[in-house]
Amino acid sequence: MYSDQQLAFVDIExxxxxxxxxxxxxxxxxxxxxxxxxxxxxxxNPGTSIPPFIQALTGISNQMVEQAPYFNNEIASQLAAIFKxxxxxxxxxxxxxxxxxxxxxxxxxxxxxxxxxTVKLSRLLYPEHKHHGLDKIIARHKIDMHNRHRAFADARAxxxxxxxxxxxxxxxxxxxxxxxxxxxxxLPAHLNSDVLKxxxxxxxxxxxxxxxxxxxxxxxxxxxxxxxxxHFNQDVHNSKEMSLSQQARKIDIIPCSxxxxxxxxxSAQIKQRQPILNRRLRRQKDLFSFRIDTxxxxxxxxxxxxxxxxxxxxxxxxxxxxxxKSDAQKTINSTISSTDLCLQTLGIEKGSSNxxxxxxxxxxxxxxxxxxxxxxxxxxKLALALQKIKLAAWPFNHxxxxxxxxxxxLFHHWIYLGSASNSDELHTILSxxxxxxxxxxxQIIQQHKHRLQALNPAHVCPD
Numbered sequence: 001m002y003s004d005q006q007l008a009f010v011d012i013e014x015x016x017x018x019x020x021x022x023x024x025x026x027x028x029x030x031x032x033x034x035x036x037x038x039x040x041x042x043x044x045n046p047g048t049s050i051p052p053f054i055q056a057l058t059g060i061s062n063q064m065v066e067q068a069p070y071f072n073n074e075i076a077s078q079l080a081a082i083f084k085x086x087x088x089x090x091x092x093x094x095x096x097x098x099x100x101x102x103x104x105x106x107x108x109x110x111x112x113x114x115x116x117x118t119v120k121l122s123r124l125l126y127p128e129h130k131h132h133g134l135d136k137i138i139a140r141h142k143i144d145m146h147n148r149h150r151a152f153a154d155a156r157a158x159x160x161x162x163x164x165x166x167x168x169x170x171x172x173x174x175x176x177x178x179x180x181x182x183x184x185x186x187l188p189a190h191l192n193s194d195v196l197k198x199x200x201x202x203x204x205x206x207x208x209x210x211x212x213x214x215x216x217x218x219x220x221x222x223x224x225x226x227x228x229x230x231h232f233n234q235d236v237h238n239s240k241e242m243s244l245s246q247q248a249r250k251i252d253i254i255p256c257s258x259x260x261x262x263x264x265x266x267s268a269q270i271k272q273r274q275p276i277l278n279r280r281l282r283r284q285k286d287l288f289s290f291r292i293d294t295x296x297x298x299x300x301x302x303x304x305x306x307x308x309x310x311x312x313x314x315x316x317x318x319x320x321x322x323x324x325k326s327d328a329q330k331t332i333n334s335t336i337s338s339t340d341l342c343l344q345t346l347g348i349e350k351g352s353s354n355x356x357x358x359x360x361x362x363x364x365x366x367x368x369x370x371x372x373x374x375x376x377x378x379x380x381k382l383a384l385a386l387q388k389i390k391l392a393a394w395p396f397n398h399x400x401x402x403x404x405x406x407x408x409x410l411f412h413h414w415i416y417l418g419s420a421s422n423s424d425e426l427h428t429i430l431s432x433x434x435x436x437x438x439x440x441x442x443q444i445i446q447q448h449k450h451r452l453q454a455l456n457p458a459h460v461c462p463d
């Protein structure tokens with residue numbers, strides 16, 4: 001079995017939970033050398049202010065660390081010597097290990113000891129208990145504790161927990177438990193070790209939940225199991241992944257028939273559930289676009305219009321999809337500013353008919369406002385300026401579909417109607433009221449528009 005000589009019990013305090021921007025304020029390591037218990041302990045100057053709530057939690061103030069050393073080469077050397085032949089043991093080991101590894105990296109050094117998580121050890125050896133946080137373990141095992149949330153006290157509590165495990169379990173049982181944990185895929189401490197056991201490494205959408213079944217993050221992948229492992233393997237380098245790992249409690253998988261199914265499902269799930277760590281694909285109430293109309297003199301004009309119930313057909317010209325009028329206005333201003341188009345003629349700025357606009361007086365307008373340039377030429381310049389954001393007209397007379405395996409994804413005027421696996425489901429979808437245009441879905445379909453096939457609604461089945 002692993003002897004005390006092979007283990008080093010670690011705890012740190014930090015200014016927060018992000019390895020990229022937060023820093024260590026205290027570190028303690030309890031270990032055994034030549035049969036004697038040893039302690040490495042120091043406060044650290046984080047080089048930044050400690051937030052008030054962290055000061056209240058740990059009792060470590062800005063004044064206490066003001067004269068403390070920074071994490072320097074000397075401290076790194078001491079830790080490297082301790083862990084040269086020892087296993088890094090911590091409660092929720094990814095957190096402590098991630099911060100120390102990041103501190104080594106900032107000095108240009110590597111830090112890669114083996115790791116053992118006592119949260120996972122407790123979960124494996126005491127499956128009858130639901131919670132395995134350090135407070136619960138201290139209370140459950142009656143571990144003597146003073147100065148909770150100080151590094152030395154917490155490191156000593158982990159060490160005392162290990163001593164109880166040696167007393168409560170046989171050498172073989174404890175040895176096998178340690179090996180099992182250290183050989184398993186690197187998962188967050190509070191996720192069940194079997195969470196990936198029955199997950200297929202195929203297209204799918206994954207939902208990672210925190211406490212109270214609140215979704216933290218929703219993602220998609222063509223290899224779901226591999227993608228989940230990459231999330232958790234990156235957490236020591238990435239603050240977002242670290243936050244995800246610390247909070248993850250449960251994972252759900254929605255199998256998908258292919259790439260398009262995964263993209264559409266991810267978008268719908270994010271809009272419905274609003275996970276806190278997803279920045280993109282959030283639900284938006286409104287959608288706006290620029291519509292081009294033609295005035296009495298033949299000049300094209302621009303107006304911002306809502307797109308809630310617009311169908312993109314061949315007769316109308318729309319440019320861009322925006323979640324607010326201000327976003328639309330910013331886009332058109334930045335686009336037109338690099339041209340000599342007339343904002344007054346386009347209807348973007350107010351002005352008197354047949355009088356030069358303000359930009360014309362500055363020699364920035366080609367003169368459409370006073371008919372110095374023909375309507376055809378001005379309209380052509382406008383079309384060229386906006387061509388990158390022009391919305392595509394729906395190229396079918398009726399519905400269209402994309403087939404992935406045995407599933408049919410149905411669309412009408414770039415609006416996603418739903419997915420069907422049989423004729424009954426198809427009829428149900430076609431009989432329901434059509435939804436509205438969605439910017440994210442529009443962009444997804446554009447990536448796959450070459451796969452669209454026409455569907456006559458009179459037909460029962462696409463085939």
